[in-house]
Amino acid sequence: MMLFHRLQSVIAATLKIDPAALGPQSSSEDFPAQWDSMGQVNLIMALEDAFGLFIEPEDFGALKSVAAIDAYLRQAGVTA
Amino acid sequence: MALAPQVSERLLAIGDRQTLAREALVQSSTLSLADLRALAAHAATLTTEPTPVRMAFVHTYTSELLQPWLEGAGALLGLAPLTYHAAYGVLHGEAQPGSALAEHRPDITVLMLQREDLHPALQRPLAALDEAAAGQLRAEVLAQLQQLVAAFRSQPVGHLVLTLLPPMAGPALGSYEPQAEHSESRFWARLLDDLGQWLRQNVPASTYLDLAELVGDIGRRRAFDRRHWLTARYPFSAEASFEFAMRLLGLAQLLKTPRAKVLVLDADNTLWGGVVGEDGVDGIALGPDYPGNAYLAFQRRLLDFQQRGFILAMCSKNNVADVDEVLATHPHQLLKAEHFVARRVNWEPKPDNLVALAQELGLGLDSFIFVDDSDHECAAVRARLPQVEVVQVPKRPHEVPGCLDQVARLEVLSLTAEDRAKTHMYQAEQQRRQLLGAGQAAGGEFQHLQRLGMRMSVQLDAHKHVARLAQLTQKTNQFNLTTRRYDEHQIAAFVASAQWLVLDFSLADVFGDSGIVGLAMVDLASPQAARLDTFLMSCRVIGRCAEDAFMHTVLCAVQRRGFGVLHASFRPTAKNDLVQGLLPRLGFQPDGRADGDYLRDLANSPPQLADGFPIQIDWADRAEPVPTMKIPPQ
Numbered sequence: 001m002m003l004f005h006r007l008q009s010v011i012a013a014t015l016k017i018d019p020a021a022l023g024p025q026s027s028s029e030d031f032p033a034q035w036d037s038m039g040q041v042n043l044i045m046a047l048e049d050a051f052g053l054f055i056e057p058e059d060f061g062a063l064k065s066v067a068a069i070d071a072y073l074r075q076a077g078v079t080a
Numbered sequence: 081m082a083l084a085p086q087v088s089e090r091l092l093a094i095g096d097r098q099t100l101a102r103e104a105l106v107q108s109s110t111l112s113l114a115d116l117r118a119l120a121a122h123a124a125t126l127t128t129e130p131t132p133v134r135m136a137f138v139h140t141y142t143s144e145l146l147q148p149w150l151e152g153a154g155a156l157l158g159l160a161p162l163t164y165h166a167a168y169g170v171l172h173g174e175a176q177p178g179s180a181l182a183e184h185r186p187d188i189t190v191l192m193l194q195r196e197d198l199h200p201a202l203q204r205p206l207a208a209l210d211e212a213a214a215g216q217l218r219a220e221v222l223a224q225l226q227q228l229v230a231a232f233r234s235q236p237v238g239h240l241v242l243t244l245l246p247p248m249a250g251p252a253l254g255s256y257e258p259q260a261e262h263s264e265s266r267f268w269a270r271l272l273d274d275l276g277q278w279l280r281q282n283v284p285a286s287t288y289l290d291l292a293e294l295v296g297d298i299g300r301r302r303a304f305d306r307r308h309w310l311t312a313r314y315p316f317s318a319e320a321s322f323e324f325a326m327r328l329l330g331l332a333q334l335l336k337t338p339r340a341k342v343l344v345l346d347a348d349n350t351l352w353g354g355v356v357g358e359d360g361v362d363g364i365a366l367g368p369d370y371p372g373n374a375y376l377a378f379q380r381r382l383l384d385f386q387q388r389g390f391i392l393a394m395c396s397k398n399n400v401a402d403v404d405e406v407l408a409t410h411p412h413q414l415l416k417a418e419h420f421v422a423r424r425v426n427w428e429p430k431p432d433n434l435v436a437l438a439q440e441l442g443l444g445l446d447s448f449i450f451v452d453d454s455d456h457e458c459a460a461v462r463a464r465l466p467q468v469e470v471v472q473v474p475k476r477p478h479e480v481p482g483c484l485d486q487v488a489r490l491e492v493l494s495l496t497a498e499d500r501a502k503t504h505m506y507q508a509e510q511q512r513r514q515l516l517g518a519g520q521a522a523g524g525e526f527q528h529l530q531r532l533g534m535r536m537s538v539q540l541d542a543h544k545h546v547a548r549l550a551q552l553t554q555k556t557n558q559f560n561l562t563t564r565r566y567d568e569h570q571i572a573a574f575v576a577s578a579q580w581l582v583l584d585f586s587l588a589d590v591f592g593d594s595g596i597v598g599l600a601m602v603d604l605a606s607p608q609a610a611r612l613d614t615f616l617m618s619c620r621v622i623g624r625c626a627e628d629a630f631m632h633t634v635l636c637a638v639q640r641r642g643f644g645v646l647h648a649s650f651r652p653t654a655k656n657d658l659v660q661g662l663l664p665r666l667g668f669q670p671d672g673r674a675d676g677d678y679l680r681d682l683a684n685s686p687p688q689l690a691d692g693f694p695i696q697i698d699w700a701d702r703a704e705p706v707p708t709m710k711i712p713p714q
Contacts, residue, residue, distance in 0.1 A: 013114040038144050041312050042113055045305075049082040049112035049318070057307045 003079065006050065007069060014046040015039045027065030040064065051078050081318075082112040091119055096462060097126040098469050101156035101326075102486035108322050109302070113148055116322060120155035130160035133332040136186035136237065137165045138174050140197045141245060142314040143190075149325035157329050157488060159336065168313075175231035182235050188332055189237035190289075191228070194245045195268075198224045206264045207252055214262060218271050225275060229283055239285045239335055239493070239567065241328065244272075245315060246292040248304045280494075284546050284568030287331060287493060294323055330488030335567075339555055340469065340489035341447035343385060344434060347396035347403055347425070349453040350473045350480075351379060351415065356402045367412040371477035378481045379414040385484065386419065388492045389499025391506055393441070394423040395433045395450075421506035430457050431464040441506065442619035444557060444655070449487065494547040494568075498595035508591035509620055529624060529694040532589040536626065538633045538699035541575045541582050548596045549575075549584055552616060557655040559627070560616040561648065561662065579605045580613075581637055585630050587621050587695070597621050600634045602646070609679070610638045612648035622658070625693040631666045633699060635680065635687035644683035650676040 012019035015034040028035035063069050094100040104119055137143040143165050154161040164184040166174045174181040196202050198221045251257035252264050279286045295303040303320040348355045352375045353365025365372040403425045407417050424433040438445045446467040453473040462470050474483055550568040574580040581602040587594040597618035603611040638646050648663055668678035
């Protein structure tokens with residue numbers, strides 16, 4: 001759950017979404033006004049900042065839900 | 081990257097918004113968007129009411145991703161940006177009357193262009209072109225830019241900011257580029273030089289914001305992120321996004337909030353290291369070696385700000401003799417007595433000294449930037465004079481030379497002859513006051529003013545003065561009847577219009593020339609009566625009967641155009657008490673319609689020279705040349 005909370009706070013702060021509205025099942029489709037293609041670029045930058053990653057452009061498009069990002073981070077070795 | 085937790089904590093504990101904005105810039109290399117959001121939220125708690133600024137973006141690469149950075153930068157600078165982003169790639173369509181951009185009524189319109197958009201040939205290497213072909217292409221590219229800029233300038237789009245995205249790749253010819261006979265670097269250097277000169281001479285209210293300088297400042301490899309460029313047409317890294325946004329909002333701040341005019345400098349541990357009263361003139365750190373070279377570099381930088389038109393004053397708790405000795409005799413002291421328009425070297429509280437300096441210079445405290453190393457003095461000035469921007473000089477000497485480089489208000493939108501000569505003008509004013517002070521006892525006011533040998537030069541519809549005249553409407557608060565603010569674009573329109581008279585004057589005397597210090601604008605649209613829209617004068621020439629002489633020329637000019645009546649009004653503000661009684665004193669009668677509305681009946685009481693003023697007027701009114709008038713005192 002620690003990872004989810006960190007993720008929740010990064011997504012909320014970057015996209016200006018209420019953290020309480022972000023659950024483990026949330027995706028970009030739930031926030032069309034904030035999590036649009038522009039928001040996605042900002043989110044990629046923020047995820048790199050927060051988790052010390054370098055994300056390949058090929059992966060940009062897949063990271064559009066909390067679950068997908070969670071899985072990506074775990075695969076990249078981020079655990080908490 | 082993101083701010084280290086201890087840095088973030090330190091920034092969030094800063095209690096002064098302007099300091100927070102400067103410190104955020106110092107940390108820009110690791111500032112993430114989330115960090116900026118947190119700093120912006122903190123800045124909002126330190127701002128009573130952010131100043132709205134309407135911005136429009138015309139772009140051929142993604143500008144929308146700059147938006148969150150613009151909002152954050154705005155919060156740090158006390159501004160609330162209201163932005164409009166044109167559709168991607170739409171240029172000329174937005175430079176039309178009634179376009180969505182025009183409807184947005186922007187204060188600033190930013191053109192974010194790529195070089196390659198300007199000409200198809202720019203997609204290919206330029207080094208292959210010979211001199212003639214490169215010259216031809218340069219002319220075509222310049223013409224294309226000029227056409228675009230002119231199209232926007234002809235619409236009410238506010239201040240126009242032109243940017244060109246610098247190349248993401250290094251020089252085409254690598255290390256050999258500077259020596260090559262033909263190169264892209266030379267092509268662009270020459271083109272941008274031509275463009276800059278053309279903008280200055282022909283396009284009022286315009287700025288070429290040099291992104292190459294920004295990229296050089298942070299480094300090309302750090303400024304761009306090719307992943308976002310190639311996937312989303314957005315070139316900038318987080319760091320470059322923040323720097324770009326801060327520069328744009330910094331320009332907005334110059335347009336929308338009171339201008340800075342004066343740098344008030346402490347002496348000990350600011351102009352030099354150490355305390356002259358204790359260490360002695362020979363013991364202070366100032367010279368070729370560390371840490372003295374840091375202070376020398378800072379003094380050198382201060383001269384740059386003076387060249388931009390900011391004046392320097394000193395406020396130091398010291399014995400006068402010690403400071404005088406450093407200024408006069410220290411072999412490495414760069415700033416001499418003549419570089420300061422005023423000095424307060426005493427043991428009085430610094431806020432009191434600043435108030436006295438403001439009075440002496442005839443400037444508002446909101447035009448002051450106070451620079452001091454002491455926690456105590458900085459806190460005292462912030463507490464007593466919140467309108468003064470306070471910059472605390474860093475304790476570490478190597479940070480001193482650049483400590484004013486993050487002050488957005490030390491940028492300028494134009495540089496007039498008056499700006500460059502400002503220090504000299506203030507010094508002449510001090511000599512003038514001494515002479516007049518000595519004359520007070522000897523004779524009447526008129527007689528001692530005569531000693532100045534004043535000559536007023538009046539110009540009508542002077543296109544060359546547009547930048548200065550706009551600056552005067554923006555900056556003049558006290559001697560200003562109506563306090564109507566106009567930008568260069570609007571002034572240029574008045575100058576060009578046959579329905580407006582735009583008169584300005586400069587005043588010379590035995591001590592020097594004031595530069596352009598007064599403006600009157602008369603609306604002639606109604607054939608029944610002319611209307612005095614603007615009548616203002618810089619504080620520098622108050623108390624010398626210049627208003628009498630200038631109003632006389634205005635009345636003569638209006639009368640000669642066949643008008644029998646000139647309407648005028650006094651619009652009170654918090655700062656223009658000085659001119660409350662001006663119109664009646666200059667022969668205007670209340671017009672009985674509203675408080676503050678006056679008229680001058682030119683038919684029955686034509687402008688008279690009987691009262692006289694100790695000023696010789698030279699003017700060239702092309703409508704009807706009038707011989708030089710010399711009004712002998714009674």
